[in-house]
Amino acid sequence: MSVLFTDVLVWAPAQPSAMVGPTDLLVDGDVIAAIGEQARGLAPADARTVDGAGHHVLVPGLVNAHFHSPANHLKGAFRSRPLETFMLYESPADPALTPTPREAYLRTMLGALEMLRTGTTSVQDDAFLMPTPDPEIIDAVMQAYADSGIRASVALDQPELPDADKLPFLAGADEGFAAALNTPAPAAAPELLAAYDHLVGNWHGSHGGRLTAAVSISAPQRVSPEYFAALDDLSRRHDLPLFAHFLETRVQRALSVPGTGQERFAGRSLVRYTADLGLLSERVNVIHAVWVDDDDLDLIADAGAVVAHNPVSNLRLGSGVMPFRAMRERGIPIALGVDEAICDDTVNTWGVVKAAGLVHNVSGLDAEDWPSTTEVLEALWEGGAAAMRQTGRIGRVDVGAQADLLLLDLHAPAFTPFNDLRGQLVYCENGGSVAMTLVAGHVVAEAGRVVSVDETELLAEARELHAARLPALQRTWAAADALLPAYDAVVRRAARTDVGMNRWIA
Numbered sequence: 001m002s003v004l005f006t007d008v009l010v011w012a013p014a015q016p017s018a019m020v021g022p023t024d025l026l027v028d029g030d031v032i033a034a035i036g037e038q039a040r041g042l043a044p045a046d047a048r049t050v051d052g053a054g055h056h057v058l059v060p061g062l063v064n065a066h067f068h069s070p071a072n073h074l075k076g077a078f079r080s081r082p083l084e085t086f087m088l089y090e091s092p093a094d095p096a097l098t099p100t101p102r103e104a105y106l107r108t109m110l111g112a113l114e115m116l117r118t119g120t121t122s123v124q125d126d127a128f129l130m131p132t133p134d135p136e137i138i139d140a141v142m143q144a145y146a147d148s149g150i151r152a153s154v155a156l157d158q159p160e161l162p163d164a165d166k167l168p169f170l171a172g173a174d175e176g177f178a179a180a181l182n183t184p185a186p187a188a189a190p191e192l193l194a195a196y197d198h199l200v201g202n203w204h205g206s207h208g209g210r211l212t213a214a215v216s217i218s219a220p221q222r223v224s225p226e227y228f229a230a231l232d233d234l235s236r237r238h239d240l241p242l243f244a245h246f247l248e249t250r251v252q253r254a255l256s257v258p259g260t261g262q263e264r265f266a267g268r269s270l271v272r273y274t275a276d277l278g279l280l281s282e283r284v285n286v287i288h289a290v291w292v293d294d295d296d297l298d299l300i301a302d303a304g305a306v307v308a309h310n311p312v313s314n315l316r317l318g319s320g321v322m323p324f325r326a327m328r329e330r331g332i333p334i335a336l337g338v339d340e341a342i343c344d345d346t347v348n349t350w351g352v353v354k355a356a357g358l359v360h361n362v363s364g365l366d367a368e369d370w371p372s373t374t375e376v377l378e379a380l381w382e383g384g385a386a387a388m389r390q391t392g393r394i395g396r397v398d399v400g401a402q403a404d405l406l407l408l409d410l411h412a413p414a415f416t417p418f419n420d421l422r423g424q425l426v427y428c429e430n431g432g433s434v435a436m437t438l439v440a441g442h443v444v445a446e447a448g449r450v451v452s453v454d455e456t457e458l459l460a461e462a463r464e465l466h467a468a469r470l471p472a473l474q475r476t477w478a479a480a481d482a483l484l485p486a487y488d489a490v491v492r493r494a495a496r497t498d499v500g501m502n503r504w505i506a
Helices: 038-042 069-074 083-090 101-118 135-148 175-181 189-203 225-238 250-254 270-276 294-303 311-316 324-329 349-362 373-387 421-427 455-495
Strands: 002-011 019-028 031-035 048-051 056-060 062-068 120-127 151-156 211-213 215-218 242-246 284-288 306-309 334-336 405-409 434-439 442-446
Touching (some): 002 038, 019 038, 019 056, 062 069, 062 284, 062 349, 062 373, 069 101, 083 455, 101 120, 101 135, 101 349, 101 434, 120 434, 135 189, 175 455, 189 211, 189 225, 215 225, 225 242, 250 455, 270 294, 311 349, 324 334, 334 373, 349 373, 349 421, 373 421
Parallel strands (some): 002 056, 062 120, 151 211, 215 242, 242 284, 306 334
Antiparallel strands (some): 002 019, 056 405, 405 434, 434 442
């Protein structure tokens, strides 16, 4: 398939205006084949021609560098709570909620449709497939991404240890709470590694390389060192991103405080603990990194790891504000992520872009140290590509790069009147200006609709299935209510504990 864009503006970050043109751009197959006056002459006779009319701009497709698709059906379902209590409602391992393959497919498709409509062309899905990642469920998730046309890297975010090994301040837990804490994880390491064999063997590099595998430990406190090392080895052998949530909350920082009940960390932060295991590498996506100190940041920088920043989720769950400037000063690549649909209540990466451009303005730093629009867009595109281990292939509009592109209408409200491309991308755009989305050279959305699948039929089916599931969901939420006070006590105890820093703005 070839597409010739004529009389179009083209993203060019080295230029003061961040664009060049009007000019022409040729997509041939899955790559950008030519930019400039030679594009028309190189276009095949059967190429589709799209007239940019001098007021459309081609920019890279957005990269959602951190996401959890299994909660796509729960947008707006819960009030804001700290992560440790929020997770009681978000991902119960209740067998009654085990999805059918069709449910898993539709649930995944909901996020893909919203992303493609609004211009996200690449996603890293850290999928917690509760209660266990059975092969038919893995296949359903991957098939949804295959059918939608999005670029996706998917890992299996499954805890291997019970909650008793993950939380501080558990001494003296009552009998009911202790039973919940010591409930084994739904799947043990051998079962999880077998699931990865299925994922990597059947899906990694499929559909022309558009679908790839990643690995996930969920978080260092949620797995054994042996399982962590096994996934690191898998990541190394196949050059896969390794997803790991680090120091998202104050509770997680409290794990490093002596006497809080998790002596396996020996007073070390989760970053230091991972580095001491020899498992902090350039392949690691350090997710969240809110409650990090200078030592943690030096370790992350030395390892060459990428930080996945989720500012909307961090606000929704009250986790705190990540030290953006301290990371930039150390040269740590930063990527941007939605996190999940119930921590953002949309799967629209533009909201994350705007939040990243705003929330750090209350850091207390001098205004010159607040994120610039250039830095935010670098995180979106270059950081996202680095997180996916696809630097140079995605996140840019260059000859030879993958044709993951957005055509934005500068006559749309977000750009009217037109003042500055970078500023209006970061602060004004919400997906409403997206005229066309291409992934690997294929038009997957156009004129506000996804065209790769029957969007209307899929959404109707998803509504029907969710309505049938709602009573079972409500029963698990009622069961979570009974455990809430005990988990909330852990959060409140951590809030009163001196952890050597503050990432809240109050």
